[in-house]
Amino acid sequence: MSSNDIIVSLDIGTSKVRAIIGEVTNGSINIIGVGSADSEGIRKGAIVDIDQTVQSIRNAIEHAERMVGIEISDVYVGIQGNHIGLQTNHGVVAVSNEDREIGDDDIERVLQAAKVVALPPEREIINLVPKQFLVDGLEGISDPSGMIGVRLEVEATVVTGAKTAIHNLVRCVEKADLKIAGIVLMSLASGQMSLTKDEKMMGTVLADIGAGSCTIAIFDGGSLAATSTLPIGGEYVTSDISYGLRTQTEHAEKIKLKFGCAMVGDAAEDQKFKVMRMGSNVEKEFTQVDLANIIEPRMQEIFHLIRMEVRRLGYGDKVNGYVLTGGSVSMPGTLALAQSELESSVRIAVPDFIGVRDPAYTSGVGIIQYVSKYMGIRASGAAPKKSAPRKAAAATSSKPGLIERLKNMFSEFI
Template identity: 75%
Template sequence: MSNGDIIVSLDIGTSKVRAIIGEINDGAINIIGVGTADSEGIRKGAIVDIDQTVQSIKNAVEHAERMVDIDISEVYVGIQGSHIGVQTNHGVVAVSNGDREIGEEDIERVLQAAKVVTLPPDREIINLVPKQYIVDGLEGISDPRGMIGVRLEVEATVITGAKSAVHNLVRCVDKAGLKINGVILLTLASGVMTLSKDEKANGTALVDIGGGSTTIAVYENGGISAISTLPIGGQFVTNDIAYGLRSQSDHAEKIKLKFGCANVADAAEEVKFKVTRMGSNVEKEFSQKDLASIIEPRMQEIFQLIKAEVAALGYADTVESYVLTGGSVSLPGTLTLAQEELQASVRIALPDYIGVKDPSYSSGVGMIQYVSKYMGVRGASTTTKKPVSRKGNTPASSKPRMLERIKNMFQEFI
């Protein structure tokens, strides 16, 4: 552990809270620990009970700690939801060095200039993503460091969120005894891991189908152009199964994961299972095809809503492909059904790391890659090499006040 930097990501979802520990060695990422806990206190991606959410966070982190025998004290936290907004902005500065060589200070100043946007009082900036730099009118520059110029400009995507949602998220993690090193848009993190350079440039919809919501991000010209969240996800499929089979919700979830199939044509009639009917001790036998006949209509609806939302965002003609991720796309037959409903090129993306080869881990692993790629060594020290126990944290009286911590966190993010 002492040879590499450690990054810990925290993905707080509607159905699960996941803590993932990544170790960076010579630029390569190794996933060395994963902790998962049932998510309580989250509804459709929004925090509705702080105490329950705090306990879920603690359970996931403790699970990850036991896996690798270290104590986690600092994390990067993912955020998403219907409150997220995207807009573009332009920043311009004069190069400050006497020899006109562009340095880190110039880049920092132009990024700060791009953050000057008019926002309603209930919103704040979460992430700022440079799309391109312009040096003395020359466009398409990805990294202007070391170039000679007089005028430096940046075109950036400004990602904003509701203050209440951000502050509630920060408060939950803080009450769990963890320090937040940064808040990262989950869709942005997933895009780093799942999308190729060509997919980001040519028009691709990255679709994260979670338990309680579905997030759609349209990538175009190398960055996010639009983002939207639909209040529907895998829990709706579970509810349909519970109603159709007259079983309890927790039992319906287990049946879905073990026998579920999103496409009736791919389901097997000979695969049978028994369900204890709610309100009685009588068991009734069903086939996988019976179960698929319940799942398929809801999954069809989800994909139809996704296609309609992309059209509503104004990208019906420009989106050439869809990349699916999230826990709810793991069901067999999902890819076939998605191709039929979306009438486009579709693939399912998942992390290529041992222990997390599942679409549900895309966001958490993506956060680790995002920090490693864009935030450098400064962001790669989310836990000490000699672990510091959360149980022995600095007393609350010596911590910065909550609002100061949030303010500093966003100022230091880029």
């Protein structure tokens, strides 16, 4: 990686599409631009309308471009969903150098060997995450480069996904006239930003509660151990408010963002607001306590489902804490309610960068950190703004080359 690189992350969520531009200077990251657009064509984290999703991506990218004055060509895209699967695999190679010093070629070959795994025809490898390397039987090595040995092994977690979901995601980004530099599993990206090394070792649940879905990632022994997605999120809270106050969903969302409180005990009786009810042109007044009485049961249910899912995955007694992130955890009272429902230590992860200090940006910032640490950068994700349209530049990329790149995109993991 050169001393000064641009990385652009694309987080395609149910309520928002966010493009974040990060500048990596000598290993440190600065967030220099953020673009956000309302998400159309996404339901519960899955793409249901290609054209609407493409337009949302374009809007977010253009917003980020205007902020920084550059043209974005390459992006790293986050992926999540219930189709994601994890399996452990082992790779073994003989060290090729005559002096038995392990080089980058050997590490590359052993990672490729770990990718050789029997998969159903409808699934594809997304990520390869090395847990540890072994040199002549010596365990616990994180980077074997430069060591002396005859036999190099790797224990790795192979992250797979449904081809349909991956290819639809690729199609949307391509139709928005962008090139995909790599696809990153959101749980890995969020974990990179949100969790400390000790939290990953001791067993921690990272719950990313978005608008349409909640992604649960369990880290244990230093790496991602299990992941699952629940089709429930902040949209359900908005829907409850809409029914409870008999108002339109659009108004319910604004009320939730402005006056929402997750615990009745934290709500203020003197905090009042008026709502235009459906089928009427008369406004009715409500208090924050009325609103909290609608929100609290749904948020309790979300945390109860998270706890049940962690138990179903077999980690009920092995978890030492929960870390919450995602747009839906910004509401006042969420932390106290989560601690009560999950009966464990809980904290909320927020990116520590100017302009993105909000749990909703955790995944997007996490992708930038993950890429800068593990994947290297093939090409700058942005270029100075030119008068020529982006379509002309994008037309030079050939599709077969892209698919090949996607299949082998984690060749530069170490």
